[in-house]
Structure formats: structure tokens, C-alpha cells
Amino acid sequence: MANIVVKRLERTPIDETPVEIVERKGIGHPDSICDGVAESVSVALCKMYKEKMGVVLHHNTDQVELVGGYAYPELGGGCMVSPIYILLSGRATMEVLDKESGKIIKLPVNTTAVNAARDYLKKALRNMDLEKDVVVDCRIGQGSVDLVEVFDRKRSEIPHANDTSFGVGHAPLSTTEKIVLETEKLLNSDALKAEIPAVGEDIKVMGLREGKKITLTIAMAAVDKYVNSCADYVKVKELAKAKVEENAKKYLDGHELEVCINTADDDEDCIFLTVTGTSAEMGDDGSVGRGNRANGLITPFRPMSMEATSGKNPINHIGKIYNILSNIIAEDVAKIEGVRECQIRILSQIGKPITEPKILDIEMIPENGFELEDLSPKAKEIAQKWLDNITEVTERIVSGNVTTF
Numbered sequence: 062m063a064n065i066v067v068k069r070l071e072r073t074p075i076d077e078t079p080v081e082i083v084e085r086k087g088i089g090h091p092d093s094i095c096d097g098v099a100e101s102v103s104v105a106l107c108k109m110y111k112e113k114m115g116v117v118l119h120h121n122t123d124q125v126e127l128v129g130g131y132a133y134p135e136l137g138g139g140c141m142v143s144p145i146y147i148l149l150s151g152r153a154t155m156e157v158l159d160k161e162s163g164k165i166i167k168l169p170v171n172t173t174a175v176n177a178a179r180d181y182l183k184k185a186l187r188n189m190d191l192e193k194d195v196v197v198d199c200r201i202g203q204g205s206v207d208l209v210e211v212f213d214r215k216r217s218e219i220p221h222a223n224d225t226s227f228g229v230g231h232a233p234l235s236t237t238e239k240i241v242l243e244t245e246k247l248l249n250s251d252a253l254k255a256e257i258p259a260v261g262e263d264i265k266v267m268g269l270r271e272g273k274k275i276t277l278t279i280a281m282a283a284v285d286k287y288v289n290s291c292a293d294y295v296k297v298k299e300l301a302k303a304k305v306e307e308n309a310k311k312y313l314d315g316h317e318l319e320v321c322i323n324t325a326d327d328d329e330d331c332i333f334l335t336v337t338g339t340s341a342e343m344g345d346d347g348s349v350g351r352g353n354r355a356n357g358l359i360t361p362f363r364p365m366s367m368e369a370t371s372g373k374n375p376i377n378h379i380g381k382i383y384n385i386l387s388n389i390i391a392e393d394v395a396k397i398e399g400v401r402e403c404q405i406r407i408l409s410q411i412g413k414p415i416t417e418p419k420i421l422d423i424e425m426i427p428e429n430g431f432e433l434e435d436l437s438p439k440a441k442e443i444a445q446k447w448l449d450n451i452t453e454v455t456e457r458i459v460s461g462n463v464t465t466f
Contacts, residue, residue, distance in 0.1 A: 063421055065444050067437040070424035074402050075235045075362060081270040083241045084359040088185050088249055089262025089282065089339040091347025095125040096466035097185055098147060098178045099349045099372030105177030106153060106170065107375065107459045113168060117459065120153035122174065122201065123372030127347035130194070134334040134342075136293075138286035141194045145341050147182075149174050149199045151372065156203075171199045186262055187254065188284050189337045219416050219451075220377035222409035228383025229364045230356065230405045232395035237275055239312045241268040242357055244277060247308045248301065257304075259287035259297045261338025274317040277305065281322055282335045294332050298322045353466040355384040364404055370465040375458035379409040383418070385463055386447060386454050393443045394423065399431030400440075416448045 075081060086093045102122040110118045130145040153174075157166045178197050182189060189195060234242065244266045247253055253260060261282030269276045281301060288294050302320050309318050323333045336342055350369025353359055368380035375381060387405040394403045406422040409415065423440050427433055447454075457463045 063417060063445060063448050064419065065421045065423065065441045067423045067425065067433070067440050069433050070402060070404055070426045072426070074426055078362070079272060081235060081237050081268075081362050083235075083237045083268040083270075083362075085241050085245045085266045085357060086352040086359070087245045087262060087264030087266070089341075090265055090352060091127050091129065091263075091339065091341040091345045092349075092352035093347075093466060094182075094185065094339065094341060095127050095147075095347045095349045096352060096369075096371040097181050098149070099123050099125040099151075099369075100465050101177045101181035102149060102174045103372045103374065104459065104461045105173050109169065109173045110154070111459075113166075114157060117374070117376055118154035118157070118168075119376075120151070120170075120374050121372065121378065122149065122151040122153065123349050123369050124150040125349045125372065126150070127341055129340070129344040129346050130342050131344065132336045132342035134285040134336050136285060136291070136334070137289050139334075139336050141190075141336055141342060144193065145195045145337075147178065147195060147197050149178060149197065149201055151201050152203065153201050154203070155201075170201055174201055175199050186338060188261065188286075189339075194337055194342070219414040221412050222379050222415050223374075223377045223411065224379050225409060225411045225419075226368065226379040226383070227366060227406055227408040228355075228368070228379065228385070228387040229366050229407075230384070230387030230389070230391040231360075231363050232388070232391035232403050234356075234358075235270075236312060236314050236316055237268045237270040238358055238360065240275060240277070240309050240318075241266045243308060243312060244279070244305050247304060248279075248281065253301075253304060257297060257300050259283050259293070260301055261335055263335070263339040263341070270316070273315065274319065275313075276319045276321065277309075278324060279305070279320065279322045280333065282333055282338050282340060284338045285334050285336055288334065291332070294334070355465055356388050357464055357466060364406065375455045377415060379415070381458070381465070382415060382451070382454060383407045383409060385458065385465070386451065389454065390421075390423075390444050390447050393447070394425065394440045397436060397439050397443075399428045399436055400425050401428045402426040403440075405444075416451055418448070421448070 128146040131143040263282040265280040373381035404424040
């Protein structure tokens with residue numbers, strides 16, 4: 062049995078606090094572009110390794126940097142002047158010794174990584190010309206010998222933690238968290254883009270709740286080729302605002318909502334107009350791990366890990382596995398009748414099996430009429446079940462079915 066501790070969460074339920082702040086950086090934000098590229102490269106390498114070698118080999122591709130380009134957006138359509146530059150770095154297994162033949166097997170790491178990055182950019186940034194608007198440079202190197210040894214140790218058994226680190230998660234999402242998350246998903250959905258093609262992918266949603274009032278301040282790039290005048294631009298904002306307000310009604314739960322889009326605009330001289338739909342075209346830089354946490358949000362009123370989840374290997378990298386696992390466990394514990402709110406923290410020790418964390422800490426706020434002592438055994442059972450089946454988390458990541466940002 063793992064070292065699982067359950068205790069009462071000594072705080073006011075988040076929805077009852079006077080103030081709450083929640084942020085989400087959309088898929089076209091420079092930091093999110095880096096997160097998406099890093100994770101896509103990792104997933105592609107996992108699939109390549111399994112195809113070539115039968116197993117996922119050591120890699121960490123969480124060091125993606127974006128250097129902003131330079132564009133000249135104009136009403137009716139502008140142009141890129143200098144391309145966006147994306148650097149893929151990190152470490153990966155690039156060659157393997159075949160013990161039977163004594164030959165070195167070379168693995169197509171860099172080709173796989175560049176193709177994966179370009180495939181992701183094509184899906185995420187629909188208005189970008191990949192041949193002209195972006196340069197993808199791969200400088201992934203051979204993995205650290207020490208960490209590869211920890212990764213490979215007893216491969217047929219449970220993986221061993223690559224680091225002494227921790228993951229955190231919470232559930233259920235608050236009203237503000239749900240609205241912020243679903244607002245960005247709406248604005249970057251295929252359905253909305255088909256209806257309002259001028260809405261770019263670089264969207265940041267900042268939610269502020271004061272009592273029962275939620276204010277969304279949204280930065281939303283517009284794509285210049287779909288906007289012929291300042292009046293068109295204003296109309297795009299009005300249409301997007303109406304869509305956000307209508308969508309939010311599903312989650313408001315009695316809250317008042319105010320939606321503000323592109324508050325820095327001077328509709329005559331300064332508007333958020335882009336050629337490609339992202340501010341990365343105008344000198345805004347990006348890095349992996351500087352944006353959304355593993356649950357897709359930035360939540361300063363909740364516990365958070367500073368770990369970058371995207372791009373880390375899904376076999377034994379605690380910064381990835383435990384952050385994702387913490388959220389999965391929190392979601393399941395929050396479904397127990399009588400649990401109002403749940404927070405999870407999981408701590409590893411380097412070199413120890415990932416199924417045996419140093420501690421798995423569960424904090425809960427019981428609903429009125431329920432006792433912590435009655436809820437505790439069910440919560441421990443859920444946590445232990447996921448530790449016993451931790452390879453399922455890896456399988457979800459490798460298949461690309463887990464969101465890391």
C-alpha cells in the first residue's frame with residue numbers, strides 16, 4: 062500500500078471566496094505554441110520508437126523556444142516580413158546498439174521531430190504559410206547517460222522516477238475556471254472559425270470573479286485578410302462577444318458576467334490585427350512551461366506546480382506523469398458523494414518506482430452532513446487504483462489523448 066494521506070482541506074470553498082483569478086492562454090499564444098509543439102514532438106517520438114524498437118526510448122523534448130517574427134498587417138491583408146523562428150531542443154535516444162549483430166541502429170529523431178512540429182503548426186495556426194512564415198530548427202541532442210540509465214533500469218518492471226519532484230491537481234473546476242476554459246475552447250473551435258473566420262488563434266482569457274460577478278478580459282487576435290475596415294473589426298469583436306456570452310450561460314450558475322474584448326484598442330489607430338492569427342509574428346517570444354498548467358489553466362488561487370508538462374517523456378518523468386495523474390485522481394475523488402472540493406499532491410523520490418511515491422496527499426472539503434472519516438477510505442482506494450494502473454496514464458499520453466496544457 063502506498064503512503065497515502067487524507068486530511069481536511071482547511072480553506073473556504075473556492076466559489077465562496079471573495080475574489081478569484083483564472084487565466085488561460087489559447088493555442089495560438091506564443092507560449093502555448095511551444096507547449097503544443099513540444100508535446101507533439103514527444104508523442105511522435107514515442108510512436109517512432111515503438112515502431113522501430115518495440116518500446117518507447119528515453120527522450121525529453123520540453124525545451125522549445127519561439128523567437129517572434131515581424132509582420133506588416135493591414136486591413137484587407139498584409140504580409141510577413143521576417144519569419145517566426147522555432148527551436149526544438151532537448152534530449153532523445155538517437156542510436157541504439159544491436160547486441161546480436163553488434164551494429165549501431167540510427168533512429169530518425171530529428172526528421173520525426175521536425176515533421177511533428179510542422180504537422181502541429183498546420184493544425185493549430187490555420188492562417189500561417191508554413192513554407193514562408195516559420196522556420197523550424199531542430200537541435201535535439203543525445204540524452205544524459207545517467208538519466209537514460211534510470212529510464213532503462215528494469216524496463217520490464219515498473220519505471221523508476223527520473224527526479225525527486227511533485228505533481229498537483231484539483232477538482233472540481235470552479236465556475237470561473239469552467240467559464241475561462243470553455244471560452245477559449247469556443248473561440249478556437251472549428252465551428253466558430255467557420256462562422257467568424259477573422260478570429261485568430263492567439264487568444265488569452267483572464268477571468269476575475271468578485272463575489273458573484275465574473276469579468277472576462279479577452280485578448281483576441283484578428284486576421285487581417287478577413288477585415289476590410291475598422292467597422293469590420295468592431296463587428297468581429299461584437300459577434301465574438303455575443304458568442305462568448307451565450308456559451309457562458311451554460312456555466313454561470315447564478316453569476317453575473319461581463320465580457321471585455323481587446324481593451325487596449327483604439328479603433329481608429331491601434332487594433333489587434335495580425336497576418337497569421339498570432340502575436341508571435343510581431344516579436345512576441347514563447348517558451349514551454351510559461352503558460353497553462355497540466356489542467357489547461359493558470360490558477361493562482363490553487364496549488365500549482367512550476368513544472369512544464371509538455372514534451373517530457375511519458376514513461377518516468379515525474380514532472381509529466383504526476384501532474385497528469387494528480388488531476389485524474391482529483392477528478393475521480395471529487396465524484397465521491399459528499400466531496401465538495403479536492404486537492405492532490407504527489408511527491409516522488411528519484412530512482413524509486415513511480416507506483417511508490419514518497420507521499421500521495423489528498424485534501425478534501427466534505428459537504429455538509431458528511432464526515433472526512435467516511436470519505437477517506439474511498440479516496441484512498443481511488444488513489445491506490447490509479448497507482449496500480451499507472452501505465453494507463455502513459456498509454457493515454459502516448460496515444461495523444463491527454464491534454465498537457
